[in-house]
Amino acid sequence: MASTPVAAPASKICFNSDCKDLKSEIPRKGWRLRTGEFAELCDGCASAFEEGRFCDTFHLNASGWRSCASCGKRVHCGCIVSVHAFALLDAGGIECISCARKNVVLGSSSSWSQSLLFHSSVPEKYKEYSAKGWTQLAGSGPVPWRQAPSLFNSSVSQPELHSRVPYEVDLSTGIDRLNACDRSSTPSLEKKKVEDFSERLMNGNLKPETRDIQEKGNAGINFEDQRNSCLTKIQQSSLKEEASNPSFGLAVPYTSPDEAGQIGISSTHLRPNFQPSPAKQFHIALQNALDSSSETQSRNGRPRPDARGKNNLFPRYWPRFTDQDLQQITGDSNSIITPLFEKMLSASDAGRIGRLVLPKKCAEAHFPPISQPEGLPLKVQDSKGKEWIFQFRFWPNNNSRMYVLEGVTPCIQNMQVQAGDVVTFSRLEPGGKLVMGFRKASTASASDQDNEAKNINGVSMHADAEMADPTSWSKVDKSGYIAKEALGAKVAVSRKRKNSMLGSKRKRLRIDNEDLIELKLTWEEAQGLLRPPPNHVASVVLIEGFEFEEYEDAPILGKPTIFATDNLGEKIQWVQCEDCFKWRRLPSNVLLPSKWTCPSNSWDPERSSCSATQELTAEQLENLLPQCNPAASKKMKAAKQEPENVDALEGLDTLANLAILEEGESLPASSQATTKHPRHRPGCSCIVCIQPPSGKGPKHKQTCTCNVCETVKRRFRTLMLRREKKQSQKEAETTGKKQQTSLPDKVVDGDPPPCTNAENSSRKPKKDATEGSDDHPNRVKSSTSPFKGQIDLNIQPEREEELSPGSDSSSMMKLLQDATDIYLRQQTMLTTGGNSNSEVTQTQPGGGPGEEKISNSLNLGASHPDVDREPSAVFCIKTSAPTSATG
DNA sequence: ATAACGCATGGGC
DNA sequence: CGCCCATGCGTTA
Structure with a gap:
């Protein structure tokens, strides 16, 4: 105050023109x-x-x-x-x-x-x-x-x-x-x-x-x-x-x-x-x-x-300097720093190319304007006071520009930052120097970022890293895929994304824990939607006295319903109308399309209109619906109150669960007391439904010749044959690298124990014996992970191959497949740590290849030594999955 | 063959 | 739908 008033208040009168009082001596x-x-x-x-x-x-x-x-x-x-x-x-x-x-x-x-x-x-x-x-x-x-x-x-x-x-x-x-x-x-x-x-x-x-x-x-x-x-x-x-x-x-x-x-x-x-x-x-x-x-x-x-x-600049570029950052930059000087923006380094930025892509707005706002693509050399000082000269330039891009700083590699290396870390740009006053600081991912604000960064590094470069924190990855992958699949979203896309994420793109793809949870839910929702294909009659196979239902097509996404038992002890299911949201009672054996409305209620003419009242009271409904999340309940309609209902739901989840299990840990163990196939309904006591979760029940040896094992093997063989046939055709065209040969062999070689394989060792020991043997149908299925090759109860080998991406069933399959792939990938990484990874890796790449391999492995026959690693991996996983989840 | 350079592509927002 | 930008890819050195 006292200082020097410059401007206006030169007079002795209060600056406030509405006042006119004299200022005090010390204005x-x-x-x-x-x-x-x-x-x-x-x-x-x-x-x-x-x-x-x-x-x-x-x-x-x-x-x-x-x-x-x-x-x-x-x-x-x-x-x-x-x-x-x-x-x-x-x-x-x-x-x-x-x-x-x-x-x-x-x-x-x-x-x-x-x-x-x-x-x-x-x-x-x-x-x-x-x-x-x-x-x-x-x-x-x-x-x-x-x-x-x-x-x-x-x-x-x-x-x-x-x-x-x-x-x-x-x-x-x-x-x-x-x-x-x-x-x-x-x-x-x-x-x-x-x-x-x-x-x-x-x-x-x-x-x-x-x-x-x-x-x-x-x-x-x-x-x-x-x-x-x-x-x-x-x-x-x-x-x-x-x-x-x-x-x-x-x-x-x-x-x-x-x-x-x-x-x-x-x-x-x-x-x-x-x-x-x-x-x-x-x-x-x-x-x-x-x-x-x-x-x-x-x-x-x-x-x-x-x-x-x-x-507005995207928040991600907002400078979020911490005191430390500032300190880092200013040192002990009295300089004033004005944070300009920051950017998390992408793989490209941190790569050898030495080009750091600058957010357009940031570049235009804080860097000197450039009219020529060549740009200008820009002197930048790092936090240590060292000066670097980068070429600030741009590339015409569409009708816009893409700004880059070239020649940043030395600086990046000097700062020892890598993809995932954040570089900050600020202006140092006086002098207007451009200062570049950085913040390691590990110290980044978001914990998730941390993980990501780590994961990234680990994944892309070090298998070890991944092993260190496999959980997050698997979760992400699974969830992501599943969710998308369930939603009928672009699986392919997600997949790509995922892959890239693994590499370096995680930035945009990040999924934090909360998201994961959501995705999981989605998964569950998806499970709840599984239905046997319409117009397909299940062929029932008796195995060891149990019914084994087979469908010629993959399951489809149907309308989730809530199964219950009415007062008379009759099994029924409740379904919610898409339009009026009222719940209608239907026979338990009814399969509904994904979209169902009252007019479709041919079972209860009186309630075949949205105007009809709901016979379920709010209270009853409440009991039926999941309590935790009203919204979810509405969406899913899957109820979980009564044990029976739960079973039903779980049954629907079987397929998905299998996939999840394969992947590993993520699935909440919740889902299984027993394993049920997608078509499971209350009361179903088929061999599948009575199965304990994979890994939990008695295991069949590879040499087991029980009906179950035989059946499974037989089916796999059939499937495999078809697959191979198809594959060979494709291969003839594509000439991809075949995994079959390489993988299977390797697997075999590497792991004496047939199915067991490396993977088992790395993650779930149990598996081994299993594969072939213990596999009960379920396991088989799961093991099928390749999903394409799956022997899923709902799917016929023959059809599997033909699954078209477009169909619900196919997408589901794809989903599973993706999940499997992911899992395999992860496994690979893990395995890599101790084994040869290349093989595994290869597997994943091509959807096609992966499938093939899988099928091979699947061979339940499984127990065959020639099984690919993946198959084995799959099996193991599955089997172990429960275990892991559980314990 | 490799690195560098620039433009093109395509997914995300 | 258009912009942004990470990355891919073709060309050039």
Whole structure:
């Protein structure tokens, strides 16, 4: 305060034109003017300002009062004093800063376009200045501000200074900020204060002006969020304090001349005379940095219809510097750092190519403008102070540009960062140096990221790593696939994605734990949807006295229903109408299409219309439906109250479970007390349904010749033959590398014990004996993992091959297959650790190959030594799966 | 053959 | 539907 008041308040009279009192000897500081100075006020006005009553006191009759779009509070939007108290909404109108923050926090990138706020175009005259840091500057800068003049010129009694051209002020502001750094450290402007102030402002009573706020934008996007990323030490230290400090208008902390250009201006755009607290400023700076990118392209601050979204940088690029990061960059100097953006290194970025793809907006916003693809050499300093020169250039891409930093390899290596790690870019003031820092994935905020990074590394490069944390992977894979499959989504796509993820693309593909859970649920849902194919009569085979149902087609996705027993002990099922959501009772043996509505209720004419009442009471329904998740229950309709119901559901899940089991751990052990085939219905006692989960029951030896084993073997053989036949045809065409030969042999070689194989050893020991033998139908199925070759009860070998991707059944199969593949992959990795991985790996690649191999292995015959590794792996997995899941 | 360079492709948002 | 961008791929050195 005491310092030098520059601008306006030269006189001895209170800066508040509505006041005229004399300032005290030591004038008190009020809001920051666009000149960077602070209004010097008399005690009374200063108090009013500090207490947030200023506008209420002096601007009550001024125009510019509006209501917060969210809470309705009155906020004065017409003067420099209150500039920070509100945020302009993209859609028009304003929101008090509190609501704005909340919204931002909650909805992140939603409707707030920070752009306007931070539009930081620098006036020509200042370009030089702002560009200072760059070798060449071209005006990448910010966009001129325009708009809102009406808003801000309003009747505020401020001297002309206030209404003056924003940038001038800004500029000075920027400078001022720099100088004010130290001051800022003082608690003067505290965020809290500011907030309070705003709050008060909002409580204003005046009517809003009709004037339209032309600009749209928002003011504070996640201040909170960015808090951590402060730049300067000072700032950092002050930030916290600020939180508790009340002074409202002190100096702005950081901002260098450059920044001034951007930050200062930008922030002022919307709020010309705004005097943010240090903290706030900081945030703004960040935002600015982020947004400016967009600004760059918009040449002016005009409200752009498309401002939303496009202009905002993706959150992933928001700088989230931690104190450590800052420290790392600034060292112990007193430099001020302005975080610009950050980016998680992709495999490409960290690869040998030495090209770091820059987010377009970030590049355009923070790097010097380039008009030629060749770009410019850019000097960047790393956190250790070492300077690197990268070529900042772009490639025309479609109608856009793709910006890259070339020659980053040495730097990347020097920093020892790799894909998954985050590199940060910031500007160091004074000097405007571009500083590149980094944050290892391991220290990255999100734990999942960590995992990912690790996984990535591990997966792509070190099998070991994967072994270290196989869980996450398998889960992801499984879930992902399954979910998609279940949903009938693009399996193929997911698969590709997945693969790439393994390699390096995980960034976009990340799935955190929560997602995993969801996916699992989806899996379960999918299971609940499995139905035998329509119009297919099961051929029943008796094996050891048990019925074995066979279908000529793969299961289909049907309408989930809830099986129950009515009062008379009759088995029934409840199905929910797609249209009216009412539950209708149907015979238990009815198979429904995936979409079912009341009019289709031929079993109960009285309730064959949506208008008919539901005979199930809410309470009954509640008992039937899963309790945990109403939504889910609605979706799934699978009920789990009664044991019977559970069984039924589980039965439906069998197929899916098998696949899951194969994959390993993920499946909640929940699903099985016994193994049931997809067509399982309450009361079904076929051999499949009475089977304990794989791995749990008695095992058949490979040499077992019981009916079950024989049958299974026979079927596999048939399947295999067909497969081979088909395959050979395909191969003839494609000439792929055949896995059969290589794999099987290898497997055999590597693992003396027939089925057992390496995999077993690595994961589930039990399996071994099994494969061939213990396999009960179920196991067989599961083992079939290849799904194509599956002997699934619901599928006939012959048909399997023909499954078309398009059909539900086929997709299911595919799903399973995918899952299997994934599993195998994982296994491979694991195995790799101790065995030869190549083989396994090969298997996976081609869907075709994989299948074949599988089939081979499947051969239940299984027990054949020639079985491929995968098959064995599959078996093992399956078998063990339960085990693993269980224990 | 290999690396570098640039453009093209395609999935995600 | 268009933009962004990670990566692939063809060409060139």
